[in-house]
Amino acid sequence: MRKAELVMAAVMAVFSLYLMYKSTELPIGWMKGKGPGGGAYPFWLSAAMLVSCIVIFVRGYLRKSPPSQSDETYMDRHTIKLFLLVAGSLTITIGLVHIIGMYFAVAIFLLYYLRYLGGHSWKLVGSFSVGFPTALFFFFEGALKITLPKGYAEPLFIPLYSIIY
Amino acid sequence: MEIIHLLLDGFGVALQPLNLLMIVLGVTVGLFIGAMPGLGSVNGVAILLPMTFLVPPTSAIIFLGAIYYGAMYGGAISSIMLGIPGASTAVATTFDGRPLALKGEADKALIAAATASFVGGTISVVLFTMFAPPLADFALGFGAPEEFALMMLAFATFVGLGGDDIPKTIFSICIGLVFGAVGLDIISGQPRLIFMDITGFMHGINFLVLAIGIYGIGEMLWVIEVNKGNVVVSQANISMKRTIQCFKELGRTTKTMVMGSVLGYFVGILPAAGATPGSLMAYGVAKTTADDPESFGKGNLNGVVAPEAANNAASTGSMLPMLTLGIPGSPTTAILLGGMVIWGLEPGPMLFVNEKEFVWGLIASLYAANLFALIINIGFIPFFIWILKLPFTIIAPIIFVLCIVGGFAPTKDMHDVWLMLIFGVVGYSMRKLDYPMAPAVLAIVLGPLAEPSLRQSLLISDGSFAIFFNRPIAGPITVVALILILLPLVKFFRRTTPSQEPL
Numbered sequence: 001m002r003k004a005e006l007v008m009a010a011v012m013a014v015f016s017l018y019l020m021y022k023s024t025e026l027p028i029g030w031m032k033g034k035g036p037g038g039g040a041y042p043f044w045l046s047a048a049m050l051v052s053c054i055v056i057f058v059r060g061y062l063r064k065s066p067p068s069q070s071d072e073t074y075m076d077r078h079t080i081k082l083f084l085l086v087a088g089s090l091t092i093t094i095g096l097v098h099i100i101g102m103y104f105a106v107a108i109f110l111l112y113y114l115r116y117l118g119g120h121s122w123k124l125v126g127s128f129s130v131g132f133p134t135a136l137f138f139f140f141e142g143a144l145k146i147t148l149p150k151g152y153a154e155p156l157f158i159p160l161y162s163i164i165y
Numbered sequence: 166m167e168i169i170h171l172l173l174d175g176f177g178v179a180l181q182p183l184n185l186l187m188i189v190l191g192v193t194v195g196l197f198i199g200a201m202p203g204l205g206s207v208n209g210v211a212i213l214l215p216m217t218f219l220v221p222p223t224s225a226i227i228f229l230g231a232i233y234y235g236a237m238y239g240g241a242i243s244s245i246m247l248g249i250p251g252a253s254t255a256v257a258t259t260f261d262g263r264p265l266a267l268k269g270e271a272d273k274a275l276i277a278a279a280t281a282s283f284v285g286g287t288i289s290v291v292l293f294t295m296f297a298p299p300l301a302d303f304a305l306g307f308g309a310p311e312e313f314a315l316m317m318l319a320f321a322t323f324v325g326l327g328g329d330d331i332p333k334t335i336f337s338i339c340i341g342l343v344f345g346a347v348g349l350d351i352i353s354g355q356p357r358l359i360f361m362d363i364t365g366f367m368h369g370i371n372f373l374v375l376a377i378g379i380y381g382i383g384e385m386l387w388v389i390e391v392n393k394g395n396v397v398v399s400q401a402n403i404s405m406k407r408t409i410q411c412f413k414e415l416g417r418t419t420k421t422m423v424m425g426s427v428l429g430y431f432v433g434i435l436p437a438a439g440a441t442p443g444s445l446m447a448y449g450v451a452k453t454t455a456d457d458p459e460s461f462g463k464g465n466l467n468g469v470v471a472p473e474a475a476n477n478a479a480s481t482g483s484m485l486p487m488l489t490l491g492i493p494g495s496p497t498t499a500i501l502l503g504g505m506v507i508w509g510l511e512p513g514p515m516l517f518v519n520e521k522e523f524v525w526g527l528i529a530s531l532y533a534a535n536l537f538a539l540i541i542n543i544g545f546i547p548f549f550i551w552i553l554k555l556p557f558t559i560i561a562p563i564i565f566v567l568c569i570v571g572g573f574a575p576t577k578d579m580h581d582v583w584l585m586l587i588f589g590v591v592g593y594s595m596r597k598l599d600y601p602m603a604p605a606v607l608a609i610v611l612g613p614l615a616e617p618s619l620r621q622s623l624l625i626s627d628g629s630f631a632i633f634f635n636r637p638i639a640g641p642i643t644v645v646a647l648i649l650i651l652l653p654l655v656k657f658f659r660r661t662t663p664s665q666e667p668l
Contacts, residue, residue: 001598004594004597004598005598008594008595008598012336019343019358022358022360023357023358025357026350026353026355026357030628034352034353034624035352035620035621035623035624035628036620036623036628037353038350038352038353038355038357039357041346041616041619041620042343042346042357042358045339045342045343045346046339046343048335048339049336049339049340049343052332052333052335052336052339053332053336055332056330056332056333056336059332065330065599066330066599067598067599074597074598075597079390082389082390083386083390086385086386086389086561087386087586087590090382090565090569090586091586093569094569094579094582094583094586097569097579097582098579102569102570102573106566106569106570109562109565109566110562110563110566113558113561113562113565114558114559114562117558118556118558118559118562119558120556120558120559124559128559128563132563132566136566136570139216139219140570140574143219144216144218144219144574146218146574146577147577148570148573149573149579
């Protein structure tokens with residue numbers, strides 16, 4: 001836990017520095033007749049973030065904060081495996097949206113999650129993987145008039161458009 | 166008298182068929198979400214807000230308000246039946262609710278929780294109806310310095326009363342405010358903080374991206390990790406005879422219910438406090454003022470009634486500053502406030518002048534939502550117990566999918582979906598290290614409102630911060646805010662400095 005605490009504080013300190021640097025692209029000083037420059041507000045907030053990170057790091061180093069006193073591992077083997085399976089599949093799903101579109105990516109995600117992680121029966125897995133994206137289609141495209149990305153699968157949806165439009 | 170007239174008009178809005186449907190649907194969804202261990206009102210409201218684009222703003226906020234209430238009722242169900250709080254707001258309900266269930270009196274605990282929620286909700290809505298219009302009237306005179314001072318006060322309550330690690334709280338507030346500043350600079354119109362020059366940042370970071378990332382994806386990762394073990398669902402025998410018997414016993418807890426409601430309401434108004442501390446405080450007060458404090462924790466009905474009345478009352482309380490001042494009283498109301506901006510409404514006291522139908526429709530819907538929540542909750546207890554037995558591996562992927570499509574819907578940009586995933590994963594890893602997440606969500610909603618009021622104020626005063634101190638209303642608010650920030654900081658350094666000396 002202590003190591004994770006120190007690493008997180010260090011990473012966030014670097015991120016704060018990046019934010020401060022990025023803020024200086026706009027004037028951070030006082031502009032006559034216009035008030036503070038556009039960069040001033042994020043600049044000083046990022047500076048406050050940096051100070052907070054330094055305090056968090058020092059307290060972590062001196063074992064003053066609860067996570068730095070804890071001997072528990074930040075993530076045990078089982079947690080890491082579960083985290084990678086879930087977060088990894090989400091990343092792949094969102095990546096797939098660009099290629100095969102939202103509906104097919106969602107269907108594959110449900111298939112994977114329900115069958116592989118959940119171990120449910122094929123009957124349940126099948127009905128969810130087909131039914132849920134179909135319901136999403138009619139809700140978003142039909143009712144909300146929000147088109148979700150379809151990628152290369154676009155032609156497959158032409159027959160469905162005739163139902164909703 | 167004018168209030169009664171406006172309230173009646175509000176009922177005219179709330180009881181329209183569409184809005185009535187929204188109330189019933191919202192309450193049911195809220196009960197469902199509240200009953201799921203780990204998920205509470207904030208998760209439901211964040212994930213489902215994009216789905217409300219289907220209906221007009223008034224119906225949308227009525228739906229989300231009903232979810233808020235439903236989730237407060239629902240939280241008690243898993244606290245009692247599983248011994249796991251259905252939402253953090255129902256932690257105190259496990260103390261006496263679980264022992265009652267283990268004694269075979271789960272039905273009594275469930276009915277007591279629902280009734281107390283109803284009493285808490287109703288008393289607080291009545292208080293709300295009385296306080297809101299005068300407060301909004303008063304706030305109409307506020308200028309930019311007063312607005313900024315109030316927002317400072319909202320953030321100061323997190324530092325002073327939040328109870329989390331102070332540097333981490335400050336970090337969380339600042340990062341939320343900085344993310345709120347991404348996009349075009351509101352005054353000069355220049356692009357600002359366009360990370361790696363990715364054009365997706367030009368339209369800013371939508372608060373929903375952060376909210377769904379943290380309360381959808383991050384929360385689910387958290388729940389999946391925590392819910393590794395198997396749990397035992399208690400049995401509940403429900404019959405008409407036992408229900409009537411139960412209501413007779415509840416008569417003796419009236420005093421506790423009223424105490425919990427009033428306490429919860431006032432604690433709920435504070436941004437950093439809200440329903441969780443409100444319910445814990447109500448439990449504490451009920452225990453210390455009881456004739457038989459030793460029976461608490463072993464299945465005392467008062468121990469169920471106090472926190473449940475308080476958490477519902479607190480959820481109404483947190484709506485008071487949101488509607489009248491434009492300052493959310495809880496993470497859930499922060500998301501509601503952000504929703505109002507998306508719907509094209511200007512949050513703040515002007516709502517009571519310009520959007521009477523919206524405001525009073527919402528207030529009236531809260532009365533109705535309470536009644537429906539009570540009826541649906543008690544009427545469908547067996548159904549909600551069945552929900553608790555649903556495997557999490559079915560709920561989780563569905564929520565993930567709702568997060569992905571919900572992250573896409575507001576801006577129709579895949580960039581936001583990626584950003585949401587990053588926020589979810591980073592938020593989850595930071596939460597494991599005790600970084601509080603609620604201040605960041607509040608900050609990203611308030612940031613775009615706070616910055617213009619700060620810059621306008623400084624422009625009026627020609628760069629002098631004295632403007633926040635020498636105005637009759639802004640002054641005292643700023644002073645209170647500074648005290649709330651500085652007191653814990655002083656204590657914090659007093660505590661750490663001496664022990665550092667030997668090194």
